[in-house]
Amino acid sequence: MELPLVVGVDGSDSSLAAVDWAVDEAARHGLPLRLLYGSLWERYEGSRPSLSADRPAEEVMVQHIIASCTERAGVRNPEVKASGEILPDDAVSVLLGAGHEAFALITGSRGRGEIAGRLLGSVSLAVAARAVCPVIVVRGSEQNVRGSFGRVVVGVGDSTDGEGAVRFAAREARVRGSALTAVRAWRAPTHEPGDHLLIADDASGAHEEQASNRLTDALRETEREHPEVEVLRRLVEGPTHRVLLEASADADLIVVGALRRHGHFGLQLGRAAHSLLHHSECPVAIVPQRV
Incomplete structure (x- = not known):
């Protein structure tokens, strides 16, 4: 079984750059690509039908981001098998868990909402310091x-x-x-x-x-x-x-x-x-x- 490359996405410019880099990396190694978004909206909004007209704004945004990133990966290289998934946990926990069955974890250097600058974002730093597999920070x-x-x-x-x-x-x-x-x-x-x-x-x-x-x-x-x-x-x-x-x-x-x-x-x-x-x-x- 081929272990996938796992990419953390959140819709930020940094994570989009990580997706592009990861697609090229997956193509080089002949590996599948798994795009993950850690979201806790379910814990705060409660369970609602996903097709409801009054879906929580966070749910709509998260689903849009993961769909857009998956589509972006397919456009960049259709030969790379890419899948997207939303998991109900914080981003660090999601990526660290996925790292147990990953060729490598890939993150951007800054997260959505973080102050722009050269220093690494908190999620990427935590993942790099605790993962059991290689971590690549695209910067x-x-x-x-x-x-x-x-x-x-x-x-x-x-x-x-x-x-x-x-x-x-x-x-x-x-x-x-x-x-x-x-x-x-x-x-x-x-x-x-x-x-x-x-x-x-x-x-x-x-x-x-x-x-x-x-x-x-x-x-x-x-x-x-x-x-x-x-x-x-x-x-x-x-x-x-x-x-x-x-x-x-x-x-x-x-x-x-x-x-x-x-x-x-x-x-x-x-x-x-x-x-x-x-x-x-x-x-x-x-x-x-x-x-």
């Missing part, structure tokens, strides 16, 4: 969202949180026919006044070599499984969140991992993941890794 400039650069970027960290992210990013690069750029940030040690310059240089070189080895280890299995994907390595000195934000400027998608520890609710989203979700210039994929 960034039109050029990046359109996939104009032919480049998927994956951030490689210190621990196993990046292994699932690397595999996910490699699959994305393969179906897009894009290059995969693996980025590893590293930091030179802080030197006290009077430190011998040669010793400092040796320490810095050791840190860079350690980062290079980590990058090689993280990519070894992926390069074996996907020999057709061009893999580029980038070692960059600097804070991870800044390095990845800079890398997002000319990427079609940036992928990072997040740990989900047994017995803990939600993911461990580090500073880099938070920075990307709020400020990335391209769509962001958060890939959970169980440890």
